[in-house]
Amino acid sequence: MNATAAETRKFEAEVDQVLHLVTHSLYSHKEIFLRELISNASDACDKLRFEALSRPELVQDDAELRIEIRWDPEARTLTVRDNGIGMSRDEVIGNIGTIARSGTRRFLESLTGDARRDTQLIGQFGVGFYSAFIVADKVTLTTRRADAAPGEGVRWESTGSGEYTVEAIEQPWRGTAVTLHLKADEGEFLDGWKLRELVRKYSDHVAFPIRLPKQKDGKPGDELETVNHASALWTRPKAELKDEDYQAFYKSLGYGFDDALAWTHNRVEGSQGYTLLLYLPERPPFDALFAGRDERKGLKLYIRRVFIMDASEQLLPAYLRFVRGVVDSDDLPLNVSRELLQHNRLVAQIRAACVKRVLDLIEKLAKDEPEKFKTFHTAFGNVLKEGVAEDPANRERIARLLRFASTRSESAERTVSLDDYIARMAAGQEAIYYLTADTYAAAKGSPQLEALRAKGIEVLLMYDRIDEWMVGYLDSYAGKKLRNAAKGELGSDVLGADAEARKQAEKDAEGLLKKLKDALGERVREVRVSQRLTESPACLAFDEYDMAPHMQRLLREVGQAVPASAPILEVNPRHALLRRLDAEADAARTQDLALLLLEQAQVAAGAQLEDPSAFVQRINRVLLGGATA
Numbered sequence: 001m002n003a004t005a006a007e008t009r010k011f012e013a014e015v016d017q018v019l020h021l022v023t024h025s026l027y028s029h030k031e032i033f034l035r036e037l038i039s040n041a042s043d044a045c046d047k048l049r050f051e052a053l054s055r056p057e058l059v060q061d062d063a064e065l066r067i068e069i070r071w072d073p074e075a076r077t078l079t080v081r082d083n084g085i086g087m088s089r090d091e092v093i094g095n096i097g098t099i100a101r102s103g104t105r106r107f108l109e110s111l112t113g114d115a116r117r118d119t120q121l122i123g124q125f126g127v128g129f130y131s132a133f134i135v136a137d138k139v140t141l142t143t144r145r146a147d148a149a150p151g152e153g154v155r156w157e158s159t160g161s162g163e164y165t166v167e168a169i170e171q172p173w174r175g176t177a178v179t180l181h182l183k184a185d186e187g188e189f190l191d192g193w194k195l196r197e198l199v200r201k202y203s204d205h206v207a208f209p210i211r212l213p214k215q216k217d218g219k220p221g222d223e224l225e226t227v228n229h230a231s232a233l234w235t236r237p238k239a240e241l242k243d244e245d246y247q248a249f250y251k252s253l254g255y256g257f258d259d260a261l262a263w264t265h266n267r268v269e270g271s272q273g274y275t276l277l278l279y280l281p282e283r284p285p286f287d288a289l290f291a292g293r294d295e296r297k298g299l300k301l302y303i304r305r306v307f308i309m310d311a312s313e314q315l316l317p318a319y320l321r322f323v324r325g326v327v328d329s330d331d332l333p334l335n336v337s338r339e340l341l342q343h344n345r346l347v348a349q350i351r352a353a354c355v356k357r358v359l360d361l362i363e364k365l366a367k368d369e370p371e372k373f374k375t376f377h378t379a380f381g382n383v384l385k386e387g388v389a390e391d392p393a394n395r396e397r398i399a400r401l402l403r404f405a406s407t408r409s410e411s412a413e414r415t416v417s418l419d420d421y422i423a424r425m426a427a428g429q430e431a432i433y434y435l436t437a438d439t440y441a442a443a444k445g446s447p448q449l450e451a452l453r454a455k456g457i458e459v460l461l462m463y464d465r466i467d468e469w470m471v472g473y474l475d476s477y478a479g480k481k482l483r484n485a486a487k488g489e490l491g492s493d494v495l496g497a498d499a500e501a502r503k504q505a506e507k508d509a510e511g512l513l514k515k516l517k518d519a520l521g522e523r524v525r526e527v528r529v530s531q532r533l534t535e536s537p538a539c540l541a542f543d544e545y546d547m548a549p550h551m552q553r554l555l556r557e558v559g560q561a562v563p564a565s566a567p568i569l570e571v572n573p574r575h576a577l578l579r580r581l582d583a584e585a586d587a588a589r590t591q592d593l594a595l596l597l598l599e600q601a602q603v604a605a606g607a608q609l610e611d612p613s614a615f616v617q618r619i620n621r622v623l624l625g626g627a628t629a
């Protein structure tokens with residue numbers, strides 16, 4: 001390349017916004033710029049080491065991958081340099097001048113005026129290169145790709161305000177140097193001790209040596225020394241590592257400022273050897289954790305210390321997609337491809353080990369650290385529930401980790417485990433009863449629970465969207481059946497032994513049921529005497545394979561075709577309304593009352609009324625005391 005003149009280009013509008021946000025909201029965290037630049041340098045070394053596996057000539061002249069930090073008190077500059085992969089001109093423009101990541105727009109849209117929240121969001125988003133502008137009023141980057149000739153260097157420079165320049169330069173060495181021209185009041189970063197401290201604090205675990213000149217009389221000397229530990233953290237013995245080390249490494253994985261909630265670190269020897277270092281985050285990342293089953297990220301695969309790729313999808317099932325960390329295998333081939341990972345026996349073993357270790361870790365939290373477990377469950381309980389359906393081999397273990405609201409706990413908080421429930425089941429109780437609904441209030445107040453409540457039988461109240469689907473896969477737990485309180489017939493544990501009296505009550509109500517059925521016609525599949533009700537006049541009931549009405553509504557809302565099926569109406573003949581209906585001679589009034597019974601049962605069950613305005617008119621007629629008002 002022989003273009004010599006510097007070309008001035010404009011940042012994308014979004015870069016401008018990000019730059020502005022980063023420099024303004026992160027000032028209180030300004031020292032992170034060094035961590036971010038070192039992290040980019042380390043990534044660049046990782047990438048080159050990987051490429052050099054198949055093209056060893058790339059590193060032949062300079063085999064030791066490393067990072068150097070130099071400062072110049074006179075020029076007031078600080079430079080972070082690596083001999084990693086480097087960038088071509090197009091890559092510089094593409095990576096530094098634009099924001100390629102698709103999450104950026106969503107990120108920008110999700111920002112609010114609240115500065116604290118913004119800081120956390122930006123932290124999660126990963127500020128990267130632009131953090132240099134927190135402390136610098138000008139940044140110069142020079143680079144050359146590992147596979148390019150010395151004449152193909154690139155120089156990029158910007159003051160961070162709308163524009164940057166790029167030009168071709170001669171660069172004798174490969175890799176990238178980022179030079180910060182420090183702002184007037186950022187002199188503290190021109191001190192060897194300060195820089196050393198920051199490297200140790202934030203980047204000790206970086207697997208490549210980070211070297212700084214020894215300081216002499218307040219000035220950088222000629223001799224360099226390595227200041228970080230320079231070995232992959234997960235390869236170090238557990239006994240040598242402190243919580244701070246694990247937390248610092250977690251942050252270096254690029255998920256922002258939050259601490260990890262918990263972690264598990266294991267070395268496995270045997271038919272194959274590997275190391276796992278797996279973390280549970282404190283909370284979901286701002287972006288697509290829940291939408292993003294298909295774009296999972298967060299678990300890095302290394303093979304013999306060489307970073308290969310993010311292999312979250314291959315090494316973790318979707319329901320554990322919140323796990324972050326590192327897997328380092330001794331035995332996988334270095335040239336492994338994504339396709340190969342899908343069908344590899346060793347990978348399948350590692351994946352099973354990841355699942356086991358993560359479930360062990362969550363179980364340990366549940367047992368020993370209730371506060372942390374609560375944090376975990378609040379953040380990821382609903383993701384974990386997917387495992388009940390997706391991982392039959394671990395179904396029971398996963399179910400044991402779930403927590404629900406219950407008629408016993410009298411609060412919407414999800415605190416009751418299936419084991420808690422079983423421990424206090426009444427003698428003779430046949431099943432674990434639960435009810436699914438749209439909201440806690442709808443579940444708690446559901447007429448379908450009345451008989452169970454009257455009997456003192458606890459019911460788990462499930463009101464998360466995923467619950468109905470999840471319990472569909474949880475037929476039983478610890479040998480006890482799970483039973484939806486709104487479905488099928490209730491057992492003798494609820495009804496008591498007096499079958500004769502029940503038969504008689506049904507017989508006595510035959511005329512009333514027929515009257516109702518005639519009035520409601522096709523709107524109902526069946527009208528029957530309810531065993532569930534003690535106080536309310538009516539409720540809906542379902543057969544084993546019917547979908548709960550709130551789910552039908554949700555699915556319709558997202559555009560799915562749900563076959564319409566008429567519900568079963570259950571009534572309480574002892575209720576005054578039913579008695580009134582029984583005695584009602586006027587056909588129009590009978591019709592109104594019957595429809596209102598059905599409609600109130602539908603509303604209580606979270607169903608959508610077919611014709612809300614007709615319902616309102618009906619109510620008004622009845623309130624005014626006549627069917628023809």
Ligand SMILES: Nc1ncnc2c1ncn2[C@@H]1O[C@H](COP(=O)(O)OP(=O)(O)OP(=O)(O)O)[C@@H](O)[C@H]1O
Binds near residue numbers: 041085087095129
């Ligand atoms: N020292 C470097 N050597 C080679 N490429 C680099 C270097 N620094 C930055 N880059 C390139 O520029 C891109 C953008 O860097 P930036 O730090 O803004 O984001 P990131 O590293 O991709 O993500 P994040 O920092 O949020 O984890 C990088 O993905 C990389 O391709």
